[in-house]
Structure formats: structure tokens, C-alpha cells
Amino acid sequence: MSSLVEEQSADLTELLRSVWLSFLDQELIEVPRQTPEFARASELPTASEVLASISISGSWNGWFHLATSHECANEIAAVMFQMDVAEIGIEESVDALGELANIVGGNIKSMLPAPSLLSLPAVEVDRQVSEDSDGVLGLVSVMDWQDHTIVASLWEAVNPVGAEF
């Protein structure tokens, strides 16, 4: 992995930590990588049962994914809504993970070539980051929160359909 990508991955990690501290008032811990880089989706930790995505289009095209388990998404929502986890339904966990993806994605966009547009978050349940997705893995950050794995990844589109300004 190039030193520039390593530096940007470190920025992504710090951004995630900052968001977690601000909105969950809790620490995220980076999981040390087993391999120097994740070259393909199949090499990413299979954390995802809930996948929140933001797409970026324009001068740079691609998408940001935030993936974790159902259990983790529910616990995230419980903290953010300040509700008991037993009261959390799919609507709340989708909203919470989607908003976290929105915040991280929006901040990442400012690190990328401008101008570009940010989509609204899309959250899918029981879907993993696909090896067939039409993109190249750029940045990745694997984090641990309360013994749950959270995987944040940034993908650059291979065949972008750019937004017109």
C-alpha cells in the first residue's frame, strides 16, 4: 500500500474515532491488520449484515461503506437514541448506521477532488460488500467497538457515471 493511501487510511480511522466520540461518547479501537492491505472485498473482515452506503459523484466517483452486524447496529442505535437496546427496531438501527455513514462520508468527500455530490445514505440489511462491485478498494479501516467489528471502506468506481455541474 502506498504511503499516501496509508496516511489517508489513518485519516479515515481518526475520523471514525472522532465521530464515535462525538455522537456515541465512546472509544473506537483500530484492529491491527493481518495483511498489509486488503486487495479485494473477499479479504475484508466479514462484519457486514447491515451495510450503510454513501455514493460520491462528480470530480471523484465512488462510494463509502460502513458495515457491521445486526447486533452492533442495534447497540449503536441504542446509544445514539438513548434508548434501551430492547426497544430498538430495524428503523432505528438503519437510521443510526445510515447517519454515521452520512457523517463520515461527508467528511471524506472534503478530502477528495471537488466538485462532487454526496448521495443520501442507503442502508441494506443482510448484504455484504460484494467482490463483484464495480469499484477498486481505496481506503479501509477496521475497528472494534464493544467486541463488535465495524468495517469502513472507500471504493473508487471503475466505470463512473459522473454528475454534471
Add this chain to the structure above:
Amino acid sequence: MRLVIADDSSVMRRIVVRTLRQSGFTCDVSEASDGVELVEMVINDVPDFVLSDWNMPNLSGIDALRQLRSQGCEVPFGFVTSERSDAMRQQASEAGAAFLVGKPFTPEDLREAIETAL
């Protein structure tokens, strides 16, 4: 203070209200989940302040602000948004917004922005 908060995320609306209360504001809050609701709510009963997300379904926060200003509504307005760039700050200012605060934010960020605007 009577406040309208607009954000398509229910959890973010809750966090903003919580943060404002932590900042020491006593607020009577109405919530909108998109720009269409926001415009309707404000035109029907003008609040003391509006806090809005930028990117929302149906009508964005920036377009909602432009509509309000075009209808002669001068309600104090600020953005709380995940994106922040000089270009966006300029657009916000030109449309009549008092500030643009980025997410994540602290209670101090919101308090200072609102106090400066009011």
C-alpha cells in the same frame, strides 16, 4: 426559544436537541424530515430559529432556505451538515444562512454559532 430542526435522520434530530439542551438552551422544538416540511412549518408559524441539514430528500436544506427567502421570510437560519467546504459556506451565506456547522459537532460549536447569529 422556538426552534425548527430539519434533518431526514430522526436520530440526528434527537442528537441536535440533546446537544442544544446540553449547551444551555431552553427550546420548544418542532421537527421536519425534509425541506418541503421545513418550508411549510416555517411559513405557517415562524420560529425564532431554524437548524437544518443540507442534503435531504424531496427538497434540500439550501433550496428550502432559498424558497423561504424568496417568500420574504427572514427567519434566522443555520446549517448543521456532514459536508463542509468553502464553496458550501459561501452558498449558505449567499442564500442568507447565518452559519454552517459541520458534523461531528460539540455543544460549544452549536452554542457559539447560535449565540453569534441571534
